[in-house]
Amino acid sequence: MPTKAIFTHQIPLIAIVHFILLFFIPLSDVKAQDQTVIRNVTVIKGDGTQPQRNKDVLIKDGRIVKITHAATDDTPYQGMKILNATGQYLSPGFIDTHAHLAMGPVSVSVIDGGPILAMQPSENLPRVTLERLLAHGVTTSRDPGGHTETTIRAKSQQATGAITGASPHVAGLIFDITRFDNLVETVETADDLRNRIDRQAEAGVDWIKLYTGLPSDLVKAGINHAHKRGLKVTGHLDTTTWTEAARAGIDSIVHIVPGSAALLPENTRDSYAASRLITRAFFSWFEHVDFQSPAFQEMITALRENNVSIDPTLVLFHSIAFGNTDTYKAQPGLDDLPAELTENWRTSFHMNIGWTDADYVYAQAQWGRVLDFTKLLFDEGIMLTTGTDANNPFILPGESFHQELALLVSAGISPLEVHQMATLNGAKLLGQADDIGTVEEGKIADLVLLGSNPVTSISATKEIVWVMQRGTLVHDTR
Numbered sequence: 001m002p003t004k005a006i007f008t009h010q011i012p013l014i015a016i017v018h019f020i021l022l023f024f025i026p027l028s029d030v031k032a033q034d035q036t037v038i039r040n041v042t043v044i045k046g047d048g049t050q051p052q053r054n055k056d057v058l059i060k061d062g063r064i065v066k067i068t069h070a071a072t073d074d075t076p077y078q079g080m081k082i083l084n085a086t087g088q089y090l091s092p093g094f095i096d097t098h099a100h101l102a103m104g105p106v107s108v109s110v111i112d113g114g115p116i117l118a119m120q121p122s123e124n125l126p127r128v129t130l131e132r133l134l135a136h137g138v139t140t141s142r143d144p145g146g147h148t149e150t151t152i153r154a155k156s157q158q159a160t161g162a163i164t165g166a167s168p169h170v171a172g173l174i175f176d177i178t179r180f181d182n183l184v185e186t187v188e189t190a191d192d193l194r195n196r197i198d199r200q201a202e203a204g205v206d207w208i209k210l211y212t213g214l215p216s217d218l219v220k221a222g223i224n225h226a227h228k229r230g231l232k233v234t235g236h237l238d239t240t241t242w243t244e245a246a247r248a249g250i251d252s253i254v255h256i257v258p259g260s261a262a263l264l265p266e267n268t269r270d271s272y273a274a275s276r277l278i279t280r281a282f283f284s285w286f287e288h289v290d291f292q293s294p295a296f297q298e299m300i301t302a303l304r305e306n307n308v309s310i311d312p313t314l315v316l317f318h319s320i321a322f323g324n325t326d327t328y329k330a331q332p333g334l335d336d337l338p339a340e341l342t343e344n345w346r347t348s349f350h351m352n353i354g355w356t357d358a359d360y361v362y363a364q365a366q367w368g369r370v371l372d373f374t375k376l377l378f379d380e381g382i383m384l385t386t387g388t389d390a391n392n393p394f395i396l397p398g399e400s401f402h403q404e405l406a407l408l409v410s411a412g413i414s415p416l417e418v419h420q421m422a423t424l425n426g427a428k429l430l431g432q433a434d435d436i437g438t439v440e441e442g443k444i445a446d447l448v449l450l451g452s453n454p455v456t457s458i459s460a461t462k463e464i465v466w467v468m469q470r471g472t473l474v475h476d477t478r
Contacts, residue, residue, distance in 0.1 A: 035060045036471060037077045038447075040070040041085035044454060046092040046423035046438040048416060051455055057090060059445045062470035067441055088465060089453050091419070092439055093139025093446035095426025096401050098254055098311050098387025101126040101143045101168060102150040103183075105344035118181035121147040122338055126154035129390065129397040130165025132336065135475050136398030137464050139446040140426065140436060141166040142387070144234050144254055144311075145209040147182050148172030152204050164474055167446075169207065169430050171234070172200040175222060176211035184211065190221035197222065201229040206430075210250075212238035212259070220248040232431070234311075243295075246302035252429060253303075254387065256312040256374055257282045263295050264288045278354040279320055283362060286369035291376060300380050309429050311387035312374050314407040315400045316351075319393075321363035321370075323352040328394035337396070345393040371411040378413055385429050386422040402462045415458040422461070445471040 038057040045052065056077075058066040074082055104122035108115050133141055143151050151170040157163040173185040175193060187193040197208055208226040210219050210233060219240040226233045227249065234252040237245055238259040245253065259282075261269045268288040275284040290296060303310070319328040334342050352359075378384055386408070388400040401422075408418045427437025435444045451463035467475040 035065075036081040036083060038083045038085050038090060038449070039074070039077075041088055041090045041449070042453070043067065043439050044089055044091045044419060044450075045440065046420060048420040048424075050416075051089070051453065055090075057439070059468075059471045062445055062472075064439065064441050064443050064445050067439070083449075083466075085449055085465075089450040089460070090439055091137075091448045091450055091454065091461075092423040092427075092437055092443075093448055093467070093469065094137045094401060094422045094461070095140045095142075095386065095430070095437070096133060096138045096166070096388055096390065096397075097142045097252075097385040097426050097429055098144055098313055099129060099133060099138075099141045099166075099168075099390040099397055100146050100392065101129050101154050101170070102146050103391040104338075105340055106349040107344075108348070116179055116181065117183075119147070119183040121150045121182055122341060123150070124338055125341065125391065126150065127157075127163050127165070128337060130154065130158055130163050130168060132333075132396070132398040133166040133390075133401070134164065134467055134469070135464075136401055137448040137461060137467055138166045138398065138401055139448070139467065139469050140430065140432070141168050142207065142426075142430060143168055143170045144207060144252075144387070145171045145174040145183070145211075148200060148203055148205065155204070167469070170205055171207035171209045172203060172205045174209045174211045174236075175214065175218075177213040177215075177218075187214075187218065190218060193218055193222050194225045197225050197229060197231070201226075201231055205231065207231060208233045210235040210237070210240075210245075212236055214240060216240040216244045216248070219245055219250070223248050223250055241299065242308075243299040243302045246299070246306040246308045249306065250308055252309045252311060252385075254311040254313060255389075256310070256314060256317060256370060257285055258299070259285055263299060265290050265293060278359070279351050280355065280359045280363060282317060283321065283366040283370075286366045286373065289369075289373075291373070300377075300382070303377075303382050304380055307383070309383040309385055309425070310377055311385045312377075312408070313387050313389045313404070314370070314374065314411075315404045316389040316392060316395055317370060318367070318403075318407055319395060320351040321360070321367050323350070323355070323394075324357070324360045331394070331396055331399060333396045333399050334394075337391075341391075350393040371407075374408065374411040375413060378411075378417070383425055383428065384408070384421050385425050386418075402459070405458050405461055409458045416455045418458055419454050419461075445469075 036059040043052040043055045054070040056070045102121045104120040176184045223233045232251040241260045275281045390397040424437040427433040447468040449465040452460040454460040
């Protein structure tokens, strides 16, 4: 029949399908079905502003598209996935800026009459670490130094979905003048350092890490070359002072202990140097330092003027000072980590080797000074971030993040300001503040729903209802 011929041959199939969809499915439903709305939530934006109550947050294609005053009912959101959050608190995903992914067991051997450290990269630990971070609300992390191939592989696996976990930014092997197999690339000259930075850049790292033994000329050369390659630089420094590194343009410094004797009053330097055989020296530095000295004030000025951020990792040093208690050594989460790693911590590799009872008393007496220095940096306008040094002895990925936040509050920083450190400050450090770090229209929907208000009590960051990554629920405790 002619009418049949016209219908089957002259009207394209796609037009028929489109006609059916328009006829049977309301257009609003077609648009709505791939959207999510978080209903009637209190938003903690992440930028230090006060909570915003009674908000609806709309998400599409992995991003926040609209934040509006909460509707009286669900009618405007028919066809959408609705997440009721009445009485709950929406935070940006947290950022752990110092979480080692593959820091496996460490051993010591004697070669040519001297001790040589070696780290055995753990193949399973990156997955465990990234999964545990995510379950604790950490949607983004930074590994500031590790076995290059292992960390790059973990980054790739997370990006492709082979690992469901925090999105990692990574450094490769750390640069130093001393040997530490599988963790350090030993360099002697600036040319050697530049060549090795090139290799790491080509491998796909995001950061370069410079270590304690490097003199200032190598630190400066490393910073300059890394920046030419488009890489950021972090440092755990000692031989080179924080002042020198700041003036050389370093982006980030890790650990709350500057360590360098050059920052101490001259009449205390010999005494400090004599104490440096064990990790007790971390706390000896605080006994000797004068926060009002010209050298110290010069350091503060250099940090502030050069926009250097500091990653205190208070939890690491607290675990050392209080290593004679069960606070860290009896954590239930230890059982989640590879047995060979935790056995290594309990036996041959931990931060209190050689300590006596008197050393613990001494370190704990200095803890107030550690917190004073942390607060001083904050008050001076230095940007602080929330790193943990996870997978060093007894620093559990996930739990340690919330321990770090509590310690920052104990230094006299408000929960609201610590929350900003855990979100926006971390995003700024990573160069991702346009995409993550705040609950804002246009941002990636990396979000954490909390059961109570972290601005009232920072412990609320542990009350996780669910975690969202790029608009998808990836951890749900309901």
